[in-house]
Amino acid sequence: MDAKVFREYDIRGVYPIDIDENFAYTLGKSYGSYIQEKYNKNTVIVGHDNRLSSPMLKTNLVQGLVDSGCKVVDLGLVTSPMCAYATKKCHNVFSIMVTASHNPKDDNGFKFSFDKFGMARGDMVYAFRDYTMIGKFLNGQGSVKNFNIAPYYASFIKSKIDLGSRKIKVVLDPANGTTSPFLDMIFKQFENIEYTIINGVSDGNFPTHHPDPSIASNLDGLRDEVLRQGADLGIGYDGDGDRLGIIDENGNYIPADKLMIIFVRDLINKVDDKRFLFDVKSSKALEDEIIKLGGTPICYRVGGHSYIRTKINQDNIVFGGELSGHIVFNDRWPGIDAGIYSSLRLIEILSKTDKKLSELLDGITKYYNTPEIKVEVGDDKKFKIVDSIKKYCLDKGLKINDIDGVRVTYDDGWALVRASNTGPHLTLRFEATTEERLKELKEEYENLVKSMQ
Secondary structure, eight states, X not given: OOGGGBOSSSEEEETTTTOOHHHHHHHHHHHHHHHHHHHSOOEXXXXXXXXXXXXXXXXXXXXXXXXXXXXXXXXXXXXXXXXHHHHHHTTOOOEEEEOOTTSOTTXXXXXXXXXXXXXXXXXXXXXXXXXXXXXXOOOOOOEEEEOOOHHHHHHHHHHTOOOOSSOEEEXXXXXXXXXXXXXXXXXXXXXXXXXXXXXXXXXXXXXXXXXXXXXXXXXXXXXXXXXXXXXXXXXXXXTTSSBEEEEOTTSOEEOHHHHHHHHHHXXXXXXXXXXXXXXXXXXXXXXXXXXXXXXXXXXXXXXXXXXXXXXXXXXXXXXXXXXXXXXXXOSSSOSEEOXXXXXXXXXXXXXXXXXXXXXXXXXXXXXXXXXXXXXXXOTTTHHHHHHHXXXXXXXXXXXXXXXSSEEEEETTEEEEEEEOSSSSEEEEEEEESSHHHHHHHHHHHHHHHHHHO
């Protein structure tokens, strides 16, 4: 077992090189032993996504849990939000989801939880890693119970959506991912939604495009279909269903930080606590809008299913999200990042206005920004480079936010350099009030990173 696959908020690696059936069995035996010894609990909820390797990894994971003496509630094929919802319904915080989210099809991994706030993160992961590497596990004879959570989840979503009188036409793109088998079940509950599903056959090879809706080019087919049909919007989902991407009626991609502006505008007069959370990669336009509306912006670290969700639930913040497409409602919805639910909240807003989706962003502050820029850097170097960038900024007396990497703020823009927690690379992003200034910031920090490699 290679300790490097234990990352900041989950386990991920290449199947079968880093993660295989023996790994899954050992992980199950370790997790089962860990929660019995540390928490005096022995029931675990388990689900898996539709990657080709996931069913067999899940089978071996479950066997390891059973052999440690645990009782397993096996959900079968589910999205990550469905697994999270199952913990609420079953009143049990301990869960493992076999998934590598939006990673390439040959990757796989595990998201797991030890508390009610979010998935394991930071020291939680590393403490469990260290326990696992020692290899002293319990032996026992547990049991397995199958549980079909899908109809309960669909009904729960319906109870938390209140559509208006306007009928909305939408194109849905699950990218052949894990939302594929569940979209029709959920959307057919709403008479006022006319929907079409493309790339809707579940296929862990992801044959049509990569299942990451935070990259606009992955939604090119969705855009074309929205324009062809004259739909009100298009919605793309990631591989395990906890993130989404949006195309407006004109075929334009709406980044998640802009999408959050639409949600904040809708929520601001409906809630008493007007704190809204976003990650360090998000546009200042979102912060500007929150302040303009009388809210309190909270800039936080990246990690939608772990850090973002945990912060929102621990501090009882009504809403938040991150640029990657994790959106967390914590008003009438129980603080879970769920792509399908978030998309229905957007449809709900549209169903109660005569405005087009693009018009819901009228009046926001104009900034020029780059997409996320990934620079390949070894896991052994990436954090050292971030530390060096931080020193560079402090030596120049610049204003920084170092909650996650280094986000340095200027009067006319900002620059971000952070170490990825899911792969061997740095993530860079830049934003400025002019295109010329954007170019200057980008060149300065890209050259700095290059000089430090």
